[in-house]
Amino acid sequence: MHGIFITTGLVLAAILAYGFRRPIIDVFERFDARNAARKLEEARDRHDRLAHYKHTLRLAEEQVDSIDEITTADERTGMPVQRFVFAGETFASRDDAEAARNEAVVARAREFYVELPAALSRRGNGTLR
Numbered sequence: 001m002h003g004i005f006i007t008t009g010l011v012l013a014a015i016l017a018y019g020f021r022r023p024i025i026d027v028f029e030r031f032d033a034r035n036a037a038r039k040l041e042e043a044r045d046r047h048d049r050l051a052h053y054k055h056t057l058r059l060a061e062e063q064v065d066s067i068d069e070i071t072t073a074d075e076r077t078g079m080p081v082q083r084f085v086f087a088g089e090t091f092a093s094r095d096d097a098e099a100a101r102n103e104a105v106v107a108r109a110r111e112f113y114v115e116l117p118a119a120l121s122r123r124g125n126g127t128l129r
Contacts, residue, residue, distance in 0.1 A: 053109075060108035067097045 017024070045051035068085045083090050084097035087104065091097040 056109045056112055057105060060112070061105045063108055064101060064104050067094065067101055 045055075048054075065087060070083050070085055070090075071080050072083050073079065074081045083092065084094050085091070086097045086101050089100065091100065
C-alpha cells in the first residue's frame with residue numbers, strides 16, 4: 001500500500017513537471033545565456049588593459065542610488081512638471097541628474113583606488129595574487 005502512494009506521488013510530480021516544462025526550460029536557458037555572456041566577457045577582459053577600471057566603475061554604479069522622477073508644481077506657473085531627484089537634490093533635466101550621478105559613481109570608484117595600496121600592503125607581498 002505504501003508503494004502505491006509513492007508511485008502515485010511520483011506520477012503526479014512528473015505530470016506537474018511536464019505541465020510546467022516551458023517555464024522551467026526558460027529559467028535554465030536564461031541561466032545558460034547569462035553564463036555564456038559572462039564567459040565571453042571574461043575572455044575579452046583578458047586582452048583588455050582597462051578591464052579592471054570598467055569592472056570597478058560597474059561595481060561603483062551598483063552602489064550609487066538611481067535617479068527618481070517626480071511630478072511637482074512649477075514655481076512660476078503652478079503647472080505640473082517632471083523633476084529628477086538624485087541624492088536628495090532636485091534637477092530640472094535628466095541630463096543634469098545623470099551628470100551628478102556619474103560624478104558620484106566616479107568618486108566611489110576613486111575611493112576604491114585610494115584604498116587599494118593600503119589593502120595590498122596588508123597582504124604582505126604587494127600583489128593581487
